[in-house]
Each structure stands twice: as structure tokens, then as C-alpha cells.
Amino acid sequence: MHVANLPFLSRLGAGPANPQRQTRAAELAATLADEILRGGLAPGRRLDEQELAQRFAVSRTPVREALGQLAATGLVEHRPRRGVIVAVIAPQRLQDMFVAMAELEAAASRLCAIAMTPDERQGLEALHRASQAAVREGGIDEYERFNQEFHSLLYAGCHNGYLRDLLHATRARLAPFRRAQFNLRGRLASSWREHEAVVQAILRGDGDGAARAMREHLATVSGAAAEYVAIQSHQLSA
Amino acid sequence: MHVANLPFLSRLGAGPANPQRQTRAAELAATLADEILRGGLAPGRRLDEQELAQRFAVSRTPVREALGQLAATGLVEHRPRRGVIVAVIAPQRLQDMFVAMAELEAAASRLCAIAMTPDERQGLEALHRASQAAVREGGIDEYERFNQEFHSLLYAGCHNGYLRDLLHATRARLAPFRRAQFNLRGRLASSWREHEAVVQAILRGDGDGAARAMREHLATVSGAAAEYVAIQSHQLSA
DNA sequence: AAATTGTTTCTTGCATGCAAGAGGCGGGCG
DNA sequence: CGCCCGCCTCTTGCATGCAAGAAACAATTT
Numbered sequence: 153m154h155v156a157n158l159p160f161l162s163r164l165g166a167g168p169a170n171p172q173r174q175t176r177a178a179e180l181a182a183t184l185a186d187e188i189l190r191g192g193l194a195p196g197r198r199l200d201e202q203e204l205a206q207r208f209a210v211s212r213t214p215v216r217e218a219l220g221q222l223a224a225t226g227l228v229e230h231r232p233r234r235g236v237i238v239a240v241i242a243p244q245r246l247q248d249m250f251v252a253m254a255e256l257e258a259a260a261s262r263l264c265a266i267a268m269t270p271d272e273r274q275g276l277e278a279l280h281r282a283s284q285a286a287v288r289e290g291g292i293d294e295y296e297r298f299n300q301e302f303h304s305l306l307y308a309g310c311h312n313g314y315l316r317d318l319l320h321a322t323r324a325r326l327a328p329f330r331r332a333q334f335n336l337r338g339r340l341a342s343s344w345r346e347h348e349a350v351v352q353a354i355l356r357g358d359g360d361g362a363a364r365a366m367r368e369h370l371a372t373v374s375g376a377a378a379e380y381v382a383i384q385s386h387q388l389s390a
Numbered sequence: 391m392h393v394a395n396l397p398f399l400s401r402l403g404a405g406p407a408n409p410q411r412q413t414r415a416a417e418l419a420a421t422l423a424d425e426i427l428r429g430g431l432a433p434g435r436r437l438d439e440q441e442l443a444q445r446f447a448v449s450r451t452p453v454r455e456a457l458g459q460l461a462a463t464g465l466v467e468h469r470p471r472r473g474v475i476v477a478v479i480a481p482q483r484l485q486d487m488f489v490a491m492a493e494l495e496a497a498a499s500r501l502c503a504i505a506m507t508p509d510e511r512q513g514l515e516a517l518h519r520a521s522q523a524a525v526r527e528g529g530i531d532e533y534e535r536f537n538q539e540f541h542s543l544l545y546a547g548c549h550n551g552y553l554r555d556l557l558h559a560t561r562a563r564l565a566p567f568r569r570a571q572f573n574l575r576g577r578l579a580s581s582w583r584e585h586e587a588v589v590q591a592i593l594r595g596d597g598d599g600a601a602r603a604m605r606e607h608l609a610t611v612s613g614a615a616a617e618y619v620a621i622q623s624h625q626l627s628a
Numbered sequence: 629a630a631a632t633t634g635t636t637t638c639t640t641g642c643a644t645g646c647a648a649g650a651g652g653c654g655g656g657c658g
Numbered sequence: 659c660g661c662c663c664g665c666c667t668c669t670t671g672c673a674t675g676c677a678a679g680a681a682a683c684a685a686t687t688t
Contacts, residue, residue: 175470175641177458201670211643213451216671220415220455221462232413233649233670248552251501255553259493314486315493318556360598413671439640449673454641471640471679 180218191328195240250374261362263310265354272309280351287344418456429566433478491560492608499600501548503592510547518589525582
């Protein structure tokens with residue numbers, strides 16, 4: 153690339169209210185992670201340093217740093233001297249992740265039953281009640297939003313930052329493989345009832361009950377893993 | 391979609407020598423991770439690029455890549471344009487990690503009760519029986535080795551690679567704060583009895599019981615978190 | 629003396645250059 | 659006709675150079 157170092161151009165498009173400027177490498181890592189988790193970059197796809205450098209109008213150095221960071225998080229795989237590819241998740245590992253996710257959510261539910269503040273309990277109950285309307289009217293999209301918020305309240309309510317990080321990260325990794333719409337179709341009512349069991353157990357301070365209810369709830373959802381092979385092969389062919 | 395640090399999936403510093411040659415950056419990252427987890431580099435300590443470059447006889451480039459990877463795993467903290475320091479773990483987060491660790495081990499125990507093969511069950515029982523000798527003779531070091539092996543068998547027996555990774559990573563992060571000897575002194579017999587409860591539940595296929603027993607076992611151990619403040623302030627002053 | 633501001637120095641972030649490994653290709657060989 | 663081996667090219671890994679930000683310092687002012 154023959155473009156000289158033009159640092160005075162770097163703020164273009166960055167927006168005016170840039171609170172605290174990050175490094176290029178961090179921005180790139182965030183952008184690429186986003187694309188991967190959204191499914192825009194299929195597993196197995198090669199990430200060429202020069203190509204990315206051109207695309208983002210930077211030199212290879214920050215690109216390399218970004219790829220290295222992504223490799224450290226497991227989102228991409230680094231084969232020494234042979235380049236970087238988007239990580240390919242084996243079907244067995246995906247299955248493991250769904251199972252582990254259920255256990256993590258169960259643990260969070262248990263902690264919620266013990267540790268949630270009265271306000272948080274009220275908030276959870278209120279949200280759950282509100283979602284009932286979406287069930288009655290069959291609003292899948294709306295219910296899915298309630299569903300996400302429901303789980304987010306649990307992540308917050310467990311009052312455990314580390315567990316919350318594990319949950320967020322695992323959820324993000326599983327996001328490309330969740331077909332929420334698909335899973336919810338025809339299951340709105342039963343999903344709501346499963347949530348109901350979780351909520352009631354939490355409200356009565358029954359940690360074991362909350363954990364069990366959540367595990368059962370997710371056991372049905374995680375059947376989605378079966379889809380994986382089809383999705384994976386489809387993505388690889390693209 | 392926002393991707394936070396995914397500190398827990400790091401395989402840095404784990405595992406034996408890689409047969410295939412790695413890059414300098416990866417070696418450096420592994421070495422530094424090891425030093426940090428062993429406590430050789432205290433939290434808050436500044437990591438100077440040039441200094442590290444000299445020490446390892448490389449240029450700043452691979453050092454920077456290594457530090458970036460460590461930052462992605464959460465082991466160090468990167469302040470843009472202000473350098474890198476060894477991550478300082480807040481007391482609250484440490485407490486959270488102990489609690490989460492207990493939940494993860496409980497989950498593993500549950501899965502063991504369900505999924506362990508007959509061979510694995512026999513192996514676990516055999517190890518547990520063998521460790522009884524160390525208890526009788528008061529061999530703390532010996533018992534600690536049995537203890538580590540015991541937990542390793544559970545990590546393997548749950549047949550869930552993702553959960554195993556979470557457990558390994560969390561255990562590694564907590565390693566500097568575990569004072570195993572301290573915790574075991576005078577507790578050998580009770581620790582063994584707690585293990586006994588876990589083993590028996592697993593052998594009879596009682597997942598809930600195994601999880602509960604493991605949670606109770608670790609609840610006593612995690613009191614170690616209280617030590618943290620003293621350790622931390624001591625390390626910071628060095 | 630404390631605070632503030634201008635200056636100097638040090639460190640980081642990024643671009644570029646170069647050498648070595650990996651993969652592709654064509655020619656010689658079985 | 660297929661296989662193996664050397665060459666060539668492309669990519670990666672690392673070193674180096676340079677500019678900008680941050681910290682350290684000094685001098686001036688209040």
C-alpha cells in the first residue's frame with residue numbers, strides 16, 4: 153500500500169463525541185468479532201491480512217494484532233505461518249456448549265433465588281407478566297424480545313459478575329446457531345409456562361427448584377443443536 | 391453484538407510443549423501467562439514493551455502481539471497509549487469467581503453422575519480409596535495431589551469439553567489465591583468425607599446429590615477468598 | 629509554597645521492509 | 659499416465675522507523 157501515513161484523516165467518520173479513542177487493533181477486533189458472531193463470516197473462512205488491511209485502510213500491523221486477539225478468545229483459529237480462519241465449531245463441541253449453557257443458566261437461576269433484591273424480584277415478575285400478552289397474541293418477535301430481557305434480568309440478578317460474563321460469552325458464541333423463531337414457533341405457551349416455573353421458584357427463594365426449572369426449560373431449547381450439521385455444511389459451501 | 395473479553399477460554403500456558411513450532415508471540419504469551427498465574431508478576435505491575443523485548447531478545451512487535459492476546463483473555467489490562475499492567479482482580483470479582491467455580495464443579499459432578507462410563511466410575515472410586523491412606527498418615531502434600539487428580543477426573547468424566555475448558559480456565563485464574571495447604575490443614579478428614587459424598591452420589595447416578603455434595607464441599611474451601619485483601623495489598627506494595 | 633503552564637523525554641501505535649516458510653506449478657522421472 | 663522434486667510466488671513473522679500522545683520536569687506566576 154502506497155498511502156502515506158495520514159493520521160489527520162483518521163478521525164473521519166469516527167463521530168464527534170468520541171469519548172476515549174481506542175486503538176485501531178481493538179476496533180478491528182470488535183468489528184470482526186461482530187461479523188463472525190452475526191454469521192457474516194462463515195466458519196472455515198480464511199482471513200487474509202492484506203485484504204483486511206486494505207478493507208479497513210490500515211497497515212497489516214493492527215490487523216495482525218486484532219487477529220491475534222480474536223485467536224486468543226477462540227473466535228478464530230491461528231495456524232502458524234498458514235494464516236487465520238474463522239473457528240470451526242465441531243458438532244460435539246456445539247452440543248457441549250448447549251449443555252454447559254443450560255447448567256450456567258441453572259446456576260444463575262439458583263443464585264437469583266437466593267440473592268435477588270425485592271426490586272429485582274418485582275421487576276422479573278412484572279416482565280414475566282407483561283410477556284403473557286405476547287403469548288396470547290402470538291407475537292413471536294415480541295415474545296423473543298421479552299425472552300432476551302428475561303434472561304438478561306437473571307444474569308443481572310445473580311449478582312455474580314464472573315458468571316454473568318460466562319453467560320454472555322457463551323450466549324454470544326451460540327447466537328449464530330440459535331434459531332429462536334424456529335424454536336419458538338408453536339412453543340410460545342409452553343415456553344411461557346416454563347418461565348413461570350422459574351419465576352415462581354425464584355420468588356419463593358427456592359434455589360434448587362429454580363435451577364431445575366431452568367435446566368428443564370433449556371433442555372427443550374437445546375434440541376436446536378441437531379440443526380447444526382445442516383447449517384454448518386451450508387455455510388462452508390458458501 | 392458486543393463481544394466482551396472472553397478471558398476464560400484461554401489455553402495460554404496450559405498444556406505441554408507443542409510439537410509444532412509456534413510463533414514468538416505465542417511463546418511469549420504463554421510464558422507471561424504462566425508467570426502471572428504463578429504469581430511471579432504481581433497485579434498492577436506494569437509490563438514495559440521494550441523491557442520485555444530485551445529480556446526475550448526479540449523486537450517489540452511480537453511482544454506487543456503477546457500482550458494484546460493476554461489482554462484479550464483478561465490476564466492483563468490494556469490502557470490505550472498508557473501501557474499494559476497485570477490485571478488487578480477486585481475482591482468482589484474474586485468472590486464471584488469462587489462462587490462460580492463451585493457452581494461449575496457442581497455442574498460437572500452432575501454430568502459425571504449421568505455420563506461417566508463404568509471404567510471412569512471405577513477409576514474415580516479407586517483414586518478416592520487410595521487417597522484414604524494420605525488422610526490416615528496426614529500427608530498434606532500427597533493428599534493435595536490426590537485432590538487435584540480427583541477434580542481432574544471429574545472434569546474429564548463430565549464428557550463436556552466446553553465445561554472442562556471453563557473449569558480449567560477458572561481454576562487457573564484462582565490458582566494464585568488458593569492456599570491449598572492452608573485450607574487443608576486440619577481438614578484432611580472432613581475433605582475426604584466430602585469427597586466421599588460426591589463419589590457415592592456419582593456412583594449411584596444421583597446427579598442432584600452429586601451437585602449438592604460438591605457445592606457444599608467447595609463452600610467451605612472458598613472461604614479462602616477472605617484472605618484475598620491481605621494478599622493483594624501485600625503484592626501491590628512489592 | 630502551591631499551582632499552572634510550557635517543554636522535554638519516554639512510550640506507544642502504526643507503517644513499512646525484508647527474510648523465511650508454505651503452497652502451487654512445471655518439468656523430469658518412473 | 660501418474661508421481662516426485664526443484665523453483666517460484668505469495669503470505670506470514672518479525673524488525674525497524676517515525677509520529678503522536680502521555681508523563682515527567684522545569685520555570686514562571688500567584
